[in-house]
Amino acid sequence: MDFREVESKWQKFWEEHPDLYKAQNVSSREKKYVLVEFPYPSGSGLHIGHTFTFTGGDVYARYLRMKGFEVLFPMGWDAFGLPTENYAIKTKQKPQKITKENTEMYKSQMKKLAFSFDWSREVNTTDPAYYKWTQWIFVQLYKKGLAYKQEMPINWCPSCRIGLANEEVLQSKTGKNVCERCGAEVERRTISQWVVKITDYADRLIEGLEKTDFIDKVKAAQINWIGKSEGARVKFKIKNYDEELEVFTTRPDTLFGATFMVVAPEHLFVKKLKERVGGKKWSEIENYVLESKKKSDLERTDLVKEKTGVWTGLHAINPVSREEIEIWISDFVLGNYGTGAIMAVPAHDQRDWDFAKKFRLPIRPAIYPKNLKNLNKFMSFYWGGDMEDGQEDGATADEFYHVVGTIKPYVEAVGEIWGSGDWNGWEVPRDFDKVLDWIEKKGIGERSTTYHIRDWIFSRQHYWGEPIPMIYCEKCGWQPVDESDLPIVLPEVEAYEPTEDGQSPLAKIEEFVNCKCLVCGGEAKRETDTMPNWAGSDWYFLRYIDPNNDTVIAREEWLKKWMPVDVYIGGDEHNTLHLLYSRFIYQFLWDIGSVPKEIPEPYYKRISHGVILGPDNQRMSKSKGNVIVPETVADKYGVDVLRMYLMFMGPFEGTMAWNEKTLMGVKRFLEKYSKNILKAIDNKQSNVESDSSNKIKLIINKTIKGVSEDIERFSYNTAIAKLMEANNALVDKYNEVSKEDLRSLIKLLAPFAPYTAEELWAYWAKASEGSVHQQQWPEVEEKYLIEDIFRVAVAVNGKVRSEIEVSSEDENDEQKVLLLAREDEKMKSWLVGKEIVREIYVKGKMVNLVVK
RNA sequence: GCCGAAGUGGUGGAAUUGGUAGACACGCAGGUCUCAAAAACCUGUGGCCUCAUAAGCCGUGACGGUUCGAUUCCGUCCUUCGGCACCA
Numbered sequence: 001m002d003f004r005e006v007e008s009k010w011q012k013f014w015e016e017h018p019d020l021y022k023a024q025n026v027s028s029r030e031k032k033y034v035l036v037e038f039p040y041p042s043g044s045g046l047h048i049g050h051t052f053t054f055t056g057g058d059v060y061a062r063y064l065r066m067k068g069f070e071v072l073f074p075m076g077w078d079a080f081g082l083p084t085e086n087y088a089i090k091t092k093q094k095p096q097k098i099t100k101e102n103t104e105m106y107k108s109q110m111k112k113l114a115f116s117f118d119w120s121r122e123v124n125t126t127d128p129a130y131y132k133w134t135q136w137i138f139v140q141l142y143k144k145g146l147a148y149k150q151e152m153p154i155n156w157c158p159s160c161r162i163g164l165a166n167e168e169v170l171q172s173k174t175g176k177n178v179c180e181r182c183g184a185e186v187e188r189r190t191i192s193q194w195v196v197k198i199t200d201y202a203d204r205l206i207e208g209l210e211k212t213d214f215i216d217k218v219k220a221a222q223i224n225w226i227g228k229s230e231g232a233r234v235k236f237k238i239k240n241y242d243e244e245l246e247v248f249t250t251r252p253d254t255l256f257g258a259t260f261m262v263v264a265p266e267h268l269f270v271k272k273l274k275e276r277v278g279g280k281k282w283s284e285i286e287n288y289v290l291e292s293k294k295k296s297d298l299e300r301t302d303l304v305k306e307k308t309g310v311w312t313g314l315h316a317i318n319p320v321s322r323e324e325i326e327i328w329i330s331d332f333v334l335g336n337y338g339t340g341a342i343m344a345v346p347a348h349d350q351r352d353w354d355f356a357k358k359f360r361l362p363i364r365p366a367i368y369p370k371n372l373k374n375l376n377k378f379m380s381f382y383w384g385g386d387m388e389d390g391q392e393d394g395a396t397a398d399e400f401y402h403v404v405g406t407i408k409p410y411v412e413a414v415g416e417i418w419g420s421g422d423w424n425g426w427e428v429p430r431d432f433d434k435v436l437d438w439i440e441k442k443g444i445g446e447r448s449t450t451y452h453i454r455d456w457i458f459s460r461q462h463y464w465g466e467p468i469p470m471i472y473c474e475k476c477g478w479q480p481v482d483e484s485d486l487p488i489v490l491p492e493v494e495a496y497e498p499t500e501d502g503q504s505p506l507a508k509i510e511e512f513v514n515c516k517c518l519v520c521g522g523e524a525k526r527e528t529d530t531m532p533n534w535a536g537s538d539w540y541f542l543r544y545i546d547p548n549n550d551t552v553i554a555r556e557e558w559l560k561k562w563m564p565v566d567v568y569i570g571g572d573e574h575n576t577l578h579l580l581y582s583r584f585i586y587q588f589l590w591d592i593g594s595v596p597k598e599i600p601e602p603y604y605k606r607i608s609h610g611v612i613l614g615p616d617n618q619r620m621s622k623s624k625g626n627v628i629v630p631e632t633v634a635d636k637y638g639v640d641v642l643r644m645y646l647m648f649m650g651p652f653e654g655t656m657a658w659n660e661k662t663l664m665g666v667k668r669f670l671e672k673y674s675k676n677i678l679k680a681i682d683n684k685q686s687n688v689e690s691d692s693s694n695k696i697k698l699i700i701n702k703t704i705k706g707v708s709e710d711i712e713r714f715s716y717n718t719a720i721a722k723l724m725e726a727n728n729a730l731v732d733k734y735n736e737v738s739k740e741d742l743r744s745l746i747k748l749l750a751p752f753a754p755y756t757a758e759e760l761w762a763y764w765a766k767a768s769e770g771s772v773h774q775q776q777w778p779e780v781e782e783k784y785l786i787e788d789i790f791r792v793a794v795a796v797n798g799k800v801r802s803e804i805e806v807s808s809e810d811e812n813d814e815q816k817v818l819l820l821a822r823e824d825e826k827m828k829s830w831l832v833g834k835e836i837v838r839e840i841y842v843k844g845k846m847v848n849l850v851v852k
Numbered sequence: 853g854c855c856g857a858a859g860u861g862g863u864g865g866a867a868u869u870g871g872u873a874g875a876c877a878c879g880c881a882g883g884u885c886u887c888a889a890a891a892a893c894c895u896g897u898g899g900c901c902u903c904a905u906a907a908g909c910c911g912u913g914a915c916g917g918u919u920c921g922a923u924u925c926c927g928u929c930c931u932u933c934g935g936c937a938c939c940a
Contacts, residue, residue: 215856215857216856216857217855217856217857217934217935218856219856220855220856220935221855221856221934221935221936223855224854224855224856224935224936224937225935225936227936227939229939229940231940247940248939248940249940250939250940251940262940307938330938331938332938332940333938333940334938334939334940336939337939337940338939338940341940342940343940344940345940349940350853350938351938351940352940354938450939450940451939452936452937452939572934572935575935576935576936648864648876648877649864649865650864650865651865653857654864654865655933655934656864656865657864659863659864659878661877661878661879662863662864662877662878664878665876665877665878666877668877668892669876669877709868710868713868715866715868717864717865717866717876717877718865718866718867718875718876720876720877721865721866721875721876721877722875722876723876724875724876724877725875725876728876791872792872793871793872794872795871795872795920795921797920797921798871798919798920798921798922799921800871800872803872829907837920838920839920840871840920840921842871842921845871845872846871846872846921848871848920848921849920850920850921
């Protein structure tokens with residue numbers, strides 16, 4: 001069998017029978033929606049990672065189809081993006097043309113690799129008929145107040161004169177932030193940007209996870225990314241100054257231990273200080289603020305070791321202890337988290353401790369720690385005799401070290417509250433609520449929740465993206481374009497270089513920019529920023545369901561049929577952003593009634609696929625010269641060998657290195673298996689059909705059971721191992737295998753090796769029976785799984801010492817099995833002179849005799 | 853630092869709810885075929901002790917625990933990988 005002939009023959013056949021893999025919207029079968037992340041069609045073609053992932057999805061989809069499900073297994077193109085834009089600039093070609101060439105190349109490669117996608121549902125994010133709906137979603141977000149324009153600092157490349165997204169900024173060897181394209185050092189610039197309020201959905205995005213079956217890793221990553229913290233906001237009055245500072249804290253129970261405050265350099269409070277402090281102090285402050293502004297986010301978080309800061313010259317009043325505490329400015333406090341100001345409790349927080357240590361600020365504990373080793377020293381140091389007159393002052397870090405010596409510089413804030421007035425004797429975290437109640441009752445502060453997740457910066461100053469469908473009128477302000485005018489089509493232009501002032505290339509195109517205000521009819525301008533890459537990929541799985549609909553995203557009837565996605569296969573790199581963004585957009589669409597009410601989450605299960613490393617155990621890269629090109633491998637060994645090897649390499653989620661020797665093992669297997677089956681078929685044609693023996697039935701049924709279960713849990717490597725086992729067990733018995741069972745063996749191969757299976761099937765099946773991929777998956781016949789005689793291990797005190805044979809009639813007769821075990825020849829030496837104190841029989845598996 | 857996953861032969865990896873650890877494959881060794889090599893096929897292959905494929909001992913990162921029995925459950929620790937990270 002020459003695989004080249006076989007492949008071209010069946011490719012042609014499949015091409016002529018497009019209904020084979022077509023998902024029917026109207027069908028009596030139960031549905032399954034199998035989704036693989038759609039690729040970015042780059043110029044270098046489909047790589048081995050795609051091949052691996054898509055094969056994983058394809059095996060599953062083919063299996064489910066044969067199991068009798070109506071399977072939706074679609075494919076499309078996430079084609080907006082920088083590489084194409086850059087290539088367009090370099091080669092002076094239209095991105096539209098480049099995209100078309102690349103998607104055509106990808107598609108033909110995918111067909112060759114026998115992926116059973118339903119091509120009638122192909123989507124492309126760069127198709128105006130598609131991005132009409134990406135824009136429509138943005139308009140809905142705007143209408144619901146979830147999209148707004150704001151001044152935002154961005155990364156600016158002075159050489160390319162372009163704004164860069166965070167993912168387009170690289171870190172150089174010297175620790176500087178540089179432009180991905182040209183290597184120039186990136187600056188910070190403040191530009192007005194569209195922002196989407198994903199923070200409004202933070203709680204829903206956490207709660208929704210309960211309705212999914214994502215693995216813990218993914219759930220944890222999402223929860224971690226959202227970063228919800230519950231605590232309180234507390235207001236601090238300032239001495240001799242008519243201002244207040246509000247802080248957010250997750251530990252209001254340590255309020256008595258707050259011995260100073262710190263505000264972020266970008267805090268509004270700092271800007272007002274010029275008038276209040278003035279002169280020398282102000283220039284000191286101003287210097288510090290300027291210094292920290294120069295630092296990038298990375299530098300600010302990189303230099304964790306050494307804290308910097310400046311005193312404002314002001315004092316705040318601790319609202320519970322009434323003490324005067326210093327107010328400092330430091331960039332370890334973030335301007336965009338919480339209130340941008342903190343109360344510092346150095347006794348119970350590492351960062352506050354570090355700061356207090358450096359600037360010799362007082363330290364005072366508020367919690368009597370539960371697990372403190374050096375309790376006596378700690379106690380006498382802090383509370384000694386001072387407690388009684390209520391004059392306990394904080395101590396500086398130097399004093400702390402001197403007296404306490406070996407204990408940790410700060411202590412876990414778990415235990416009994418001390419030195420805190422009314423709260424003394426309460427235990428935290430148990431009495432956390434009591435503290436919050438007390439604080440709210442006294443009007444000092446209130447319960448509050450904060451998130452790490454920030455609103456989503458939605459503007460990009462690039463050409464190759466969806467135009468943001470907004471219009472600005474000097475008089476009437478921002479307005480969305482009329483929905484009937486969608487899509488706002490990306491104009492085809494000659495040059496894609498950015499403008500002098502960092503605006504999107506679209507800004508140069510007057511006929512695009514100039515338009516009429518929808519309110520007053522006067523002169524207005526279109527937004528020229530485009531959307532980020534995520535925008536098109538947030539909702540593509542909905543479009544597959546109804547790809548040509550011009551009136552809605554997808555019709556409800558079909559959404560109800562197909563959603564949610566049963567299994568979503570993708571990479572770990574998309575477990576946070578893409579998954580979160582698309583869940584957010586889906587939840588939003590749910591809120592506005594664009595998706596069915598009974599389906600609140602888009603994805604039921606998420607599987608993260610593994611990574612294929614080069615033969616040198618390194619990530620594949622052109623510079624390392626360790627890239628494996630799927631087409632080359634397929635040309636040399638055949639598509640089926642490539643597919644099967646990829647699935648056999650290791651667990652689907654794992655990281656595995658390419659190894660051509662192991663591939664040879666798979667090739668040998670596939671050849672032997674085919675040869676054996678073909679030979680058996682030839683013999684069958686002359687012989688009278690007879691049924692397989694029970695021994696053979698056992699092998700066949702065990703294999704059917706094992707392969708099915710393994711595919712269902714994405715354990716493809718063991719599924720293939722079971723086919724190999726079957727082949728090894730049948731190697732000298734193939735002639736005794738019945739026709740029906742030979743058919744089953746071919747069917748079991750079909751999801752992994754679609755060409756070979758098709759060829760084997762055609763070797764004897766009538767043409768009217770059609771493709772092997774339309775056949776019913778073999779059923780397990782339980783009655784054949786029962787073995788006449790099976791072996792039961794016999795252990796003494798848990799160690800296996802012998803084995804006995806038990807017939808199936810005696811399997812349930814515990815007394816008889818135990819008797820056989822005790823009387824076993826080998827057991828005698830183990831039992832002599834011992835007393836059996838206990839006997840355990842695990843049905844059909846083992847006996848354990850406990851002796852003394 | 854926090855969160856998550858994982859540590860099993862020479863290698864990739866099996867062992868689905870606690871029940872015969874090492875399935876399957878690679879590699880290696882020996883053999884068949886061959887003038888020879890490659891390919892193909894057959895046999896063996898965790899370590900120790902052995903003439904022995906007799907019996908035994910050790911063995912799933914380390915140490916303890918629960919159990920008749922632990923790769924699997926619990927505790928402490930070590931290591932690796934992935935995510936987040938001055939988030940109050």
